[in-house]
Amino acid sequence: MTPVSRGRSSWIAIAVVVVLAGLAPLVFTNFFVSVILTKALWLGLAAASLIFLSAYGGMVSLAQVGLYGVGGMVYANLVLADGGLAAAWNPWLATVAALLIATAVGFGFGAIAGRSEGIYFLMITLAFSVLVYYFFSQVTQLAGFGGVNNLDLPGLVGNPGLDGTSLYYVTLVVSVVVFLGLRYASRTPFGLALQGLRDEPARMRALGFDVTTHRVLAFTLAAFVAAIAGVLSVWYNRRISPGSINLEQTINILIIAVVGGLYRLEGAWVGGLVYALLDNYSRDWTPEIGNVLGPDRFNTIIGVVFLIIVLLSPGGLVGLWERVSDRVERGRPTVGPGAEGPPQQALSSEVP
């Protein structure tokens, strides 16, 4: 298969998925559209910001939940609400402010974290998320543990608690734009340089690239995407509390990214959908096994599925899909994982 036809088929695949997703509200109940699909989309956005950094920049960041928390909290404080500052701004103005502030905070975080790599980068970004959590827990003028409730939302999304369709379409459109935008960004000279310094930072430096600046800018771009996810998450929940952005959520986003596939952007939304489905339905499906599994046993299912996916395919569900479709096309097993995969997967398999 030539690269051209692969490119064209991927466009067709995207179009098919988007059209089907657009038809979803006609098929599914309001509950499903809202609690499963909309949630999967904004979780996917948050995971996409992580996957972008990981796939193209080689940076596995745990700060994304902290950053979307900043976005969500800024929005929550600026609009009319119970708790927080309740500044009663216009929701759109608050949205813009939330995106700008969270992106700026992301730039600041990036400037600090961008100099470290590997496990140190992971730890420092984890610290950012925990910092954001405690900041909003302790500064009760802005949130406190009770959080900010009953947020005022833009008229465009209506009341998602009663009819989630408009919020679903908004989230869908934003997801598609972000997906295409990040894909485009990865093919610009900036994105190519980023991939270069992911694989060979020393050589890139020798060639005259400013490694740290590139990493900081990539982190800032990802912070912007995370901020969008944050604003959409508070539109979806109509509240935000430190409990929405705690360590558990940080781990959830990482799980979503890994389940979907850390090497491909579309994996973010696949992971989001799988997570939303499991989190909702496993509560009813999971059998009881005597007294071995307690009432919170559905967590076991999520954990087991996570393990199976990671063991079967380091590239997550999307990686699994690629292996299967390659096999279907060629009618014989692949030589090895990533041997003829997309360029970024082949490259990133060398990243520790």
Place this chain on the structure above:
Amino acid sequence: MRARKLMALAGATLALGLVAGCGSDDDDEPSGGGTATEESTPAEGGGEAIKVAVLSDCEGAFGSFFEPTVSGFNQALIDAAGAKPAGQKPSDGLEGATIGGKEIEIVSYGCSNDTADKAIEETRRLMEQEDADILVGPLSGDEGIAVANYAKEHPDKTFINGIAGAQDSTLKVQAPNFFRFHPDGAQWSAGLGDHAYNTLGWKTAAIIGDDYSFPYTSLAGFVAEFCAIGGDVTKRVWAPLGEKDYSSYISQIPKDVDGIYVGIGGAGLISFIKQYKQQVGKVDTERMMGNVFWDDPLVLKEVGKDLVGGTTSAMTAADDDSTEVKEYIANLKTSYGDEIAGAGPSVFTYGYYTAGRALAKALESVNGDIADQAKLQEALSSTELSGDEAPWGDVTLDENHQAISNVFVKKIVADKTGDGVPDVQTFARIPDVDQTFGGVFSPDTPPPDRENPKCKKGTPPPWVGNTEKVNFGG
């Protein structure tokens, strides 16, 4: 080649659709007992089942209260609707519950984790996906406020609080279809301020609690009463719910106060008591009071020995030897055995029990007809519980659908019954405690939080100096 790939893609999408499809009208396998009904349209008379969902916490700081809360609700239907346990564990469900000829189907026992976000997601799952008509729950303060707000937006469904004790969910939100048949956190603290100031002679006190709406409410009750009489609260310390390391919070508690009121709950209380003992040397219970968690059977079992001598209060009293209470505990034992019956005096079990009894009584009065839920809601707002419906004392509702009921003031004493677990000695009863504390709290006062209510002298609540002395079994 490409066609094959697209075929595979279409196949995958179809598979996904199937998964989603069976989820979108997922009433074919309810996790709770009861028989599933084919129809999912809201009741239109006839023999259709009344769908009830129960929401509790099975994760987080209160996860251990899941089965006790469920047992409380189930026991109410066992007592009042002829139901039978469908299994050994309360969450196995019920069978054969009927009221007014209508079957009561428990569609699911929802599991939240003490956050408002999860409580709402679970509420949506239960009400919109499982299509329940009535929700009984939730368990924790912030969840309760969120569910009350959800109720306001869904007037065609009915909500009865489980055991969430934040003041706001009734006093501030005032949803016409949200009912609470147990006292809130502040009401549970009634009598403690009086006892501290007038009996124990405290002039100054410090308070420490979990940093969210229920302890705010719980400690507000103490502050309002203690300060109105003339006491002074000099320090308020707040720790995150479910904190593991309380050392920095314990060191913030001043040494120069006459007493400490502890509002830490759930799993955190056990860590707090253990760490307090290590850090300060001993738990000086004679100058400590605790909120509703202190004499909870699950807590007494874990750290009860360290709490002997402490004072606490709530709407239940384990040592109450009235026939109704004995019968209630015996019935729980018949249904679910010793362990669950042991947790019978827990407010968690009892809150869900009174919710269930109130629901059964209101359904009875509308003869099981919930085609128009406004009728059921009207019936609920005038429902009063007495006798075996509320073993620890009559319950009536005020205009905000908030219970007015008894509160007991108790002391934790060394084991009397020989089971190795310390016991409770009740010494006072305060009848008919209302949510406003005789006017201190109103819809216009700031909601209880880290700083509110302010500590100031004023008109004490009506029960100060008027508590009834009791001595069960004495």
